[in-house]
Each structure stands twice: as structure tokens, then as C-alpha cells.
Amino acid sequence: MCVCVCPRAGLPSPVRPICDPRVLDRFIMEARDTETALRGCKAGCGVTGTFVVPLTNVDFVVWETKDTEEQALEVQSGMSLFGQALGAVRESVSRVAVQILIDNNKSNIHSLGQVLRSLHIQDLPLPPAPAVGDLVTRKVSSLSELLHVHTNFLRGKVRLLLTNAPACQQNST
Amino acid sequence: MTNDNLNKLLVFCVLFCAQKTSIVHGAQALETKVALLLHAEPENPKCFAEGMSDLTCFWEEDEERTGSADQYSFIYTYQNENSSECSITALPAAGGKRLYFCRLSQTQLFVPLDIRVFRDDLLIHNRSLFIELVFLLDPPANLTLTSTGTQGQLKASWLPPSLKYMGDSMMYEVSYAMAGSHIGKVEEVQASSELILRGLQSGTKYKVRIRVKLDGISYSGYWSAWTDPVLMETMPGDLDPLIVSLSLIISLVLTLLSLLVLMSHRRFLLKKIWPIIPTPESKFQVFIYIFCEWLGHSTGGLWLRPAYFYSEEFPAPLEVLSEVSLGPALPSSALPPKASEALGEEDEDEKLKRVDSALEGWRETPQEHWPMDQLRAIHQHPAPWTQSSLLESHDAYVTLNAQNHSGEELLDDILEETLPLQVLFASGRTSSESRSDLGSFQQSSGLGRLSSQSSFEYPNHTWPPKGPGYTYMAVADSGVSMDYSPMSSSKIDDIGKGVIYTNEYKNEIPAHRRPIGTPIPFAF
Numbered sequence: 001m002c003v004c005v006c007p008r009a010g011l012p013s014p015v016r017p018i019c020d021p022r023v024l025d026r027f028i029m030e031a032r033d034t035e036t037a038l039r040g041c042k043a044g045c046g047v048t049g050t051f052v053v054p055l056t057n058v059d060f061v062v063w064e065t066k067d068t069e070e071q072a073l074e075v076q077s078g079m080s081l082f083g084q085a086l087g088a089v090r091e092s093v094s095r096v097a098v099q100i101l102i103d104n105n106k107s108n109i110h111s112l113g114q115v116l117r118s119l120h121i122q123d124l125p126l127p128p129a130p131a132v133g134d135l136v137t138r139k140v141s142s143l144s145e146l147l148h149v150h151t152n153f154l155r156g157k158v159r160l161l162l163t164n165a166p167a168c169q170q171n172s173t
Numbered sequence: 174m175t176n177d178n179l180n181k182l183l184v185f186c187v188l189f190c191a192q193k194t195s196i197v198h199g200a201q202a203l204e205t206k207v208a209l210l211l212h213a214e215p216e217n218p219k220c221f222a223e224g225m226s227d228l229t230c231f232w233e234e235d236e237e238r239t240g241s242a243d244q245y246s247f248i249y250t251y252q253n254e255n256s257s258e259c260s261i262t263a264l265p266a267a268g269g270k271r272l273y274f275c276r277l278s279q280t281q282l283f284v285p286l287d288i289r290v291f292r293d294d295l296l297i298h299n300r301s302l303f304i305e306l307v308f309l310l311d312p313p314a315n316l317t318l319t320s321t322g323t324q325g326q327l328k329a330s331w332l333p334p335s336l337k338y339m340g341d342s343m344m345y346e347v348s349y350a351m352a353g354s355h356i357g358k359v360e361e362v363q364a365s366s367e368l369i370l371r372g373l374q375s376g377t378k379y380k381v382r383i384r385v386k387l388d389g390i391s392y393s394g395y396w397s398a399w400t401d402p403v404l405m406e407t408m409p410g411d412l413d414p415l416i417v418s419l420s421l422i423i424s425l426v427l428t429l430l431s432l433l434v435l436m437s438h439r440r441f442l443l444k445k446i447w448p449i450i451p452t453p454e455s456k457f458q459v460f461i462y463i464f465c466e467w468l469g470h471s472t473g474g475l476w477l478r479p480a481y482f483y484s485e486e487f488p489a490p491l492e493v494l495s496e497v498s499l500g501p502a503l504p505s506s507a508l509p510p511k512a513s514e515a516l517g518e519e520d521e522d523e524k525l526k527r528v529d530s531a532l533e534g535w536r537e538t539p540q541e542h543w544p545m546d547q548l549r550a551i552h553q554h555p556a557p558w559t560q561s562s563l564l565e566s567h568d569a570y571v572t573l574n575a576q577n578h579s580g581e582e583l584l585d586d587i588l589e590e591t592l593p594l595q596v597l598f599a600s601g602r603t604s605s606e607s608r609s610d611l612g613s614f615q616q617s618s619g620l621g622r623l624s625s626q627s628s629f630e631y632p633n634h635t636w637p638p639k640g641p642g643y644t645y646m647a648v649a650d651s652g653v654s655m656d657y658s659p660m661s662s663s664k665i666d667d668i669g670k671g672v673i674y675t676n677e678y679k680n681e682i683p684a685h686r687r688p689i690g691t692p693i694p695f696a697f
Contacts, residue, residue: 021341021342021364025390025391028390028391029390055253055284056283056284057251057252057281057282057283057284058281058282058283058284059226059279059280059281060225060226060282060337060338061226061279138253152283152284152303153283155283155305155390155391156282156283156305156391157283159338159391160338163338163341164338
């Protein structure tokens with residue numbers, strides 16, 4: 001599956017919503033594969049520093065009390081944080097195999113953005129960078145933990161948002 | 174009690190019963206899941222999620238280590254959060270063991286959960302898990318089998334567990350087998366609530382059951398328990414019209430061929446299946462009569478001589494003597510059979526009594542002329558009976574006497590059927606065998622008197638000579654065939670006067686039995 005990523009802003013969203021759960025499932029599986037491949041990387045594959053990542057925990061009772069925009073904002077801000085972190089990791093790794101895996105995950109994050117746009121979930125102005133200790137973020141200090149959180153974020157909040165997107169609900173009914 | 178109070182009481186009862194039923198059902202479901210996890214999960218505590226916001230953890234303690242629930246503490250901690258404690262419940266288990274339960278009613282998914290279990294401040298269990306990865310769902314409900322209208326197919330449909338957000342993450346395992354068989358097939362289907370089973374046998378009852386599990390991408394867990402099996406019979410198979418028509422044509426062709434074969438071999442088959450059984454009664458009456466007469470005279474000596482029954486080598490010649498009638502010539506139709514009888518004058522009175530009037534109607538048979546020279550030689554020098562090699566100690570001789578119907582009675586009127594079969598022979602045979610030998614015997618009509626005598630009456634070869642009035646014939650019965658030989662008449666010179674007929678015999682007394690130079694006497 002290939003999703004066309006248009007870097008220019010202002011482009012109209014795709015006409016047909018992408019509601020197939022298998023699309024996100026593929027992103028999740030590739031993120032999991034990357035996590036598994038780099039788990040045994042010595043010395044963290046040469047990646048140093050800390051990364052700010054979103055929280056991944058989902059309380060369904062609480063989640064269902066949020067509306068779609070709030071959920072979308074939470075998902076988009078989280079995806080932005082992961083994009084920044086993976087970019088920093090790409091700069092610090094030297095091994096080609098690791099670079100390929102990181103590039104693939106960055107591409108998937110961009111594609112996921114397109115999927116959200118297809119569901120009429122417009123890009124919302126991101127809040128300012130969350131501070132350390134924020135209830136919605138936390139810090140990680142290793143590549144394996146970063147990838148692990150990335151996988152959990154995709155499996156949880158992103159999937160919940162896409163599964164219950166109004167555009168997809170209209171298509172199923 | 175007012176109606177309102179009654180209504181309230183009724184509603185309360187219904188709710189209580191429903192809740193009780195639900196509780197009972199829930200208890201049974203819990204018991205099933207506990208059993209599943211005890212088998213499937215090696216770590217402790219064993220935890221499973223049934224819905225979107227619950228988690229049940231338990232562990233098992235042996236009888237000797239069991240204690241009250243207060244001795245244990247269950248501490249759980251979500252990532253980046255503070256620890257919390259869960260209240261513990263103890264339940265009895267099989268074998269004297271006890272199960273300790275902790276149930277959380279509010280959970281967080283997609284985040285690691287650390288669990289620690291203490292017994293008297295001693296850490297006994299420690300585990301970290303993701304709740305969205307330990308789902309243990311209830312089995313699908315309302316499993317239904319329907320026919321698709323196509324042979325060899327059944328459609329299975331069910332209701333998926335009612336879990337929000339997870340419908341597209343469920344996978345199902347459908348197990349189907351022929352009713353009564355333990356060997357079946359399993360098919361998997363994802364994110365669907367129906368499945369068409371193909372390749373089934375027609376007209377066969379199948380047993381189908383199903384279980385559910387999350388697909389493992391976003392959510393995962395354990396296979397649920399199997400549903401109760403549902404049975405249904407597939408559509409009966411239709412006969413292919415082409416096969417039916419070909420079978421009919423082939424059957425018809427084979428039937429026609431069989432009939433043709435049967436018709437072409439009809440006679441052969443009839444002969445084999447229903448062979449014609451000859452009835453010699455009409456042909457051997459004279460011999461039966463003679464034999465009866467002989468039996469009447471023999472005083473049972475025959476039965477005391479086993480040789481007569483078991484001897485098979487030497488034929489027992491039977492001499493049939495008859496008195497030649499010196500009366501008017503017998504009509505041509507009145508002829509003796511092949512085993513000829515001689516009519517004797519001398520014993521005519523005695524033998525008249527023994528002769529059955531049924532000797533009438535004998536057919537005429539061709540005559541055989543006897544070498545006159547030999548006959549005259551015998552007549553001139555008759556060998557005593559006792560010296561004849563034909564006469565042996567075990568031989569049976571019978572003389573026949575018939576009534577002398579000297580032309581007054583129409584011997585032609587004597588029917589063959591009325592003539593009893595006379596004599597039978599001798600040694601080592603049954604009467605039935607002899608009768609078969611007499612099948613060639615032809616009766617002749619118009620005989621004069623026949624007398625019968627048996628040589629058993631004269632055991633010491635003291636067969637009295639019959640005198641010149643006798644023409645006689647030797648009959649040798651070997652038990653297989655009858656050898657008839659005409660014997661001489663004492664009145665050879667009277668041959669021209671009386672009508673003496675000779676028959677051509679099929680069998681002859683073997684040469685070794687015949688004394689050298691002894692002419693074979695003829696029969697009349």
C-alpha cells in the first residue's frame with residue numbers, strides 16, 4: 001500500500017476516506033518490527049540523549065468522554081513528537097540498516113497524517129511543546145524505549161481515533 | 174397488599190431471578206475461564222480482560238499453603254503512575270486448593286502494568302503486562318447453521334462479542350466435523366461474523382463449533398472456550414442425469430445379452446436343470462415279477478451271502494427260462510423282449526399261477542437267428558447245468574412262466590403298462606441298479622406262459638434240467654449292464670414248429686464266462 005504524501009500545504013484532502021483498518025495495522029506491524037530489530041542494538045545503536053514522547057495509556061472511560069477534536073489533537077500532537085524524535089535519531093545513527101528502518105517509520109508517520117486528513121481530521125494548530133512533567137508527555141532515554149512507546153501509541157490512541165472517526169462511521173452505515 | 178406493592182414485589186423477584194441467573198451464568202463462565210488460563214498461562218498471577226475496562230487476576234495455592242485472603246496483598250502500578258492495591262477474594266478449588274482473585278474495574282490500556290503479589294510481606298509473584306494483550310473473551314453467541322442452496326455447503330453465522338472498538342480485531346476459529354466423528358477440520362476467519370463451509374459431503378449431518386480471539390495486532394489474548402456444538406445436515410446429493418441415463422442403458426444392454434444367451438442355450442440348460450428321469454417301471458415289470466417270485470422262493474438266503482451285495486467283479490448271470498408254448502403260433506406282435514423268455518410246456522401248470530396277466534402287450538422285437546448247428550449240438554449233447562461255466566454258485570437264474578393264452582385271449586390287448594416287471598438279479602446289486610440295466614429290455618406281447626426260477630433254489634449246482642420243452646436264455650447281470658444270451662431249446666427241432674423269436678442283444682456274456690465251444694443258446 002502506498003499513500004501519496006504531498007509536502008505542500010493547502011492541498012485538498014483526498015476525497016475518499018481511508019477507513020480500512022489494515023492500513024493502520026501495517027504501520028503498527030512495521031513499528032513493531034523496528035522495535036524488535038533494534039532492541040538488541042548495542043549501546044543503543046549509538047543513539048544518545050532524551051526524547052519527549054506522548055503518553056500512550058488509554059482509559060476508555062475517560063477516552064469516550066472526549067470528543068473527536070480533542071482525541072484528534074491528542075493524536076496529532078503525539079505524532080508530531082514522534083516525528084521530531086525519530087528525526088533526531090536519524091541524525092545520530094551511522095549504521096545503514098538502522099537508518100533504513102528509521103526512515104521507514106518516519107514515512108509511515110507522514111502517511112498516517114494523510115490518512116487523518118482523509119477522514120476530515122484537519123491539521124489543528126499544535127499546542128506549544130509540552131514541558132517536562134506534563135501529564136500528556138514523558139521522557140525516554142533510549143532508542144528501544146522510544147520505538148516501544150511509538151508502537152503503543154499507534155496501537156492505542158491512533159487506532160481508536162481512526163476506528164471511531166465519523167467519516168468511517170458514515171461509510172459503514 | 175395493594176396492586177402497586179404487588180407490582181414492585183414482582184419486579185423485584187424478576188430482577189432477583191435474572192440476577193441470580195446471571196450470577197450463576199457468570200460463575201460458570203468464570204470457572205471456565207479460570208480452567209482455560211490454568212492450562213494456557215504459565216506466569217502468575219494469571220490475568221485476563223473480559224471487556225474494555227476490566228482486569229481479573231488470580232493465582233492458585235496448594236492446600237498446605239492456603240491461608241486467609243488477608244495474608245495476601247496485590248499491588249499494581251501503571252507506567253509513570255503511583256502504585257495501587259487491589260482487594261483479594263479467596264475461593265475454594267478442586268483438590269483442596271484455593272484460588273485468590275483480584276479484579277480491577279478501571280484499567281489503562283496500551284501502557285505497561287506492573288503487578289506484585291505479597292504473602293505476609295513476602296513477594297511471591299511479580300509480573301508486567303499490557304492489558305490489551307490478555308483479552309479472554311466470551312464465546313460467540315447464537316451460532317447458527319443454514320443451507321446455502323448448494324450441495325456440500327453450510328453457512329455458519331454467529332454474533333461476535335459485543336466489544337467496542339474491537340470488532341475488526343477479532344478472529345474466529347470454526348471447527349466442523351461429521352456428527353459422531355472426532356476427526357474434523359478447522360478454518361480461521363477474521364473480522365467477520367459468518368463463514369461458508371465448503372467441500373462437505375451431501376446428506377450428512379455435521380457438527381460445528383466456534384471460538385474467538387483478538388488478532389494480535391492492536392489487541393491480543395487467549396482463545397475463548399468453544400461454543401456448544403450445533404448440528405445440521407447438508408443437502409442430499411442429486412444424481413447426475415447423465416450418469417443415471419448411462420447406467421440405465423448399460424443395464425438394459427446387459428439384460429438383453431443375458432436373455433440372448435439364455436435363449437440360445439435353452440435346451441442345454443433345461444437338460445441340466447431338469448434332467449429327464451427315466452421311469453423304468455413300464456419296461457421292467459416282468460423282471461420285477463420274476464425277482465419277486467424268486468425272492469419268494471429263496472428263503473432269505475440271498476441276504477446271508479454278503480458276496481451277493483458286495484461283489485462287483487464277476488457278473489452274475491441270470492438265466493431266464495420260459496416254457497415254449499407249443500400252441501398256435503403267436504401273432505407277430507406278441508414278441509418277447511430282448512431278454513427273451515422261453516415258454517416251457519412241462520411247468521406250464523405251475524407257472525401259470527405265477528405269471529401276471531400283465532405280460533400282455535409286449536412289443537415285437539427283431540429276431541435273431543441262432544446258429545442252428547450250435548443249437549443242435551447243444552441239444553444233442555446238452556451239458557448239465559451244473560457243469561456250465563455260466564452257472565456259478567452265486568449265479569441267479571430265473572425261469573419265467575407265462576400263461577398260455579393260446580390265441581383265445583388277445584395278447585395284443587395286453588398293455589405294456591400292465592405287465593409287472595419281473596425278475597431282478599443277483600449278486601451285489603440293488604434292484605434299482607438292475608432296473609437301469611433292464612432299460613433296454615423290451616417287452617413283447619403275445620407271450621405264452623413264463624415261469625421263473627432262481628438258481629439260488631439249487632445252491633449246489635443242481636439246477637434241474639428243464640427238459641426238452643424249454644427254451645431258455647442266460648442273462649448275466651454284472652451290476653452295471655445286463656448281458657443277455659439266448660440259450661438253446663431242448664426242442665430245437667421244434668423251432669420250426671413254434672414261433673420262437675430271438676432278439677438281438679446289446680450285451681453278451683463275456684467270452685471268459687462262456688465255455689469254450691459252448692454255443693450261446695438263443696431265446697425265442
